Amino acid sequence: MNEADAALVTGAIKKYYLDHHDMVPTPDKISRREFGYQVGGGSMVRHLSYADERALRVMLVGTAPSDVYCSNACYRFPTFAMKEKSWLDASLIFDIDAKDLGLPCRVGHSILVCAECARVSPAAAGKCAACQSQKVTVRSLPCTKCAAASLKEVAKLREILVDDLGMDDSSIHVYFSGNEGFHVHVDPGSFDALGSRERAELADYIMFKGAIPEAYGVPRAPGAKLGLPGPDDPGWRGRLVRSLGAAPAKKAARAGHAEFQKTLGSAGIGARIDPQVTTDIHRIFRMPGSINGKSGLAKVPVPDGSKFDAYTESCLIDSAKVDITAECPHRFVLGGRRFGPYSAKDTSVELYAAVYMICKGFAAAR
Numbered sequence: 168m169n170e171a172d173a174a175l176v177t178g179a180i181k182k183y184y185l186d187h188h189d190m191v192p193t194p195d196k197i198s199r200r201e202f203g204y205q206v207g208g209g210s211m212v213r214h215l216s217y218a219d220e221r222a223l224r225v226m227l228v229g230t231a232p233s234d235v236y237c238s239n240a241c242y243r244f245p246t247f248a249m250k251e252k253s254w255l256d257a258s259l260i261f262d263i264d265a266k267d268l269g270l271p272c273r274v275g276h277s278i279l280v281c282a283e284c285a286r287v288s289p290a291a292a293g294k295c296a297a298c299q300s301q302k303v304t305v306r307s308l309p310c311t312k313c314a315a316a317s318l319k320e321v322a323k324l325r326e327i328l329v330d331d332l333g334m335d336d337s338s339i340h341v342y343f344s345g346n347e348g349f350h351v352h353v354d355p356g357s358f359d360a361l362g363s364r365e366r367a368e369l370a371d372y373i374m375f376k377g378a379i380p381e382a383y384g385v386p387r388a389p390g391a392k393l394g395l396p397g398p399d400d401p402g403w404r405g406r407l408v409r410s411l412g413a414a415p416a417k418k419a420a421r422a423g424h425a426e427f428q429k430t431l432g433s434a435g436i437g438a439r440i441d442p443q444v445t446t447d448i449h450r451i452f453r454m455p456g457s458i459n460g461k462s463g464l465a466k467v468p469v470p471d472g473s474k475f476d477a478y479t480e481s482c483l484i485d486s487a488k489v490d491i492t493a494e495c496p497h498r499f500v501l502g503g504r505r506f507g508p509y510s511a512k513d514t515s516v517e518l519y520a521a522v523y524m525i526c527k528g529f530a531a532a533r
C-alpha cells in the first residue's frame with residue numbers, strides 16, 4: 168500500500184474508532200489479556216497490555232490500527248515473552264471461513280492481484296494476465312452464497328455445543344469477521360482450563376472426525392448383529408441417523424464395516440471449523456467491533472434468529488465521497504449499494520467502498 172492509500176485508510180479507521188467506540192466491547196479481565204495490532208497491514212506488534220477501557224480506546228484512536236487482536240487466554244503477565252506469561256485459562260473460540268468450505272461459487276468471485284504490476288486478473292488465469300508474473304495474491308469479493316454456507320456451519324456448531332456439550336445457548340456469541348469468516352466466542356466456562364491436546368479432541372468431535380463404525384453398532388465381524396442407533400439417540404449417533412435417514416442408514420450398515428466407514432467419511436455432518444484456531448491456546452484473535460484490515464469492514468455480532476446481511480451490518484466506515492482509481496472486474500454490493508465493475512477508471516465513491524477496494528488491492532487513492 169502506498170503512502171496516499173495508507174493515509175486514506177488510516178484516516179477512515181481513526182474516524183471509525185472515534186465515532187463508533189460503542190461498537191468495541193471492552194474484553195473482560197482486560198488487564199490479563201495480551202493484545203496485538205498491525206498498522207496499514209504491516210508487521211504485527213504483540214505482547215501488549217491495556218489496563219482498562221480508556222487505555223485501549225486511546226490506542227485505537229491514536230494508532231488507528233488496520234487490525235487489532237486480543238487473546239482469548241488470560242495470563243498473569245500478558246506482556247512477557249510467551250513462555251513466561253504464566254497462562255491461566257482461555258475461553259473457547261471457533262473460526263469458520265468461507266474459503267475452507269470448497270464452495271463452487273469461489274472461483275467466480277476470486278480475483279488475482281499482481282504484486283509486480285498491481286493489475287488484476289481472473290482467478291482462473293492462475294497468474295497475472297498483464298505481465299505473466301506468478302507473484303499474485305488471491306482476493307475475494309463478497310458473495311451471499313459464501314455467507315449463507317458459513318452460517319449453516321455456524322448453526323451446526325451451535326447445535327453441537329448446546330446439545331452435546333451442554334453449553335448454554337446464551338453463552339455462545341457469533342460474529343462476522345469483517346471479511347469472509349465467522350467467529351464464535353464462548354463465554355468463560357468449564358472448558359477454559361483445557362489444554363491444547365484436549366481442545367484438539369474437542370475439535371475432532373465437532374468436525375465428526377475419527378468416527379468408527381463400532382460406535383454406530385456396526386461391528387467388524389461379517390454377519391455380526393447390528394446395533395444401529397435410533398434418530399432420537401443423543402449426540403452423533405442420533406444426528407447421523409437423522410441425516411442419512413433410518414432406511415439408508417440401515418442399508419449402509421448392512422453393506423459391512425468397510426462400506427459403513429466410507430459412509431461415515433462422506434456424511435458431511437461435522438461442523439467445518441478451523442481446528443488450528445480452537446486448539447491454539449495462546450492465540451490473539453480479532454477483537455469484536457474492530458476493523459478488519461483485509462476489507463475495512465468491522466467484526467460485528469450476528470444477531471440470533473433474525474436475517475443478517477453481513478455486508479451491510481459491518482459497513483460502518485464513513486460514507487463521504489472520495490476520489491479513487493479503481494480496477495475491479497466484478498460488481499459487488501456493500502452497505503446496500505452496488506459498485507463496479509471498474510476497469511482502471513477514475514471515479515468517486517463512498518469512503519467505505521474506497522477503503523474496501525484499496526484494502527483488497529482493487530483501487531488507489533487519487
Ligand SMILES: [Zn+2]
Nearest residue numbers: 281284295298
Ligand atoms: Zn502483473
Ligand SMILES: [Zn+2]
Nearest residue numbers: 272273310313
Ligand atoms: Zn461465494
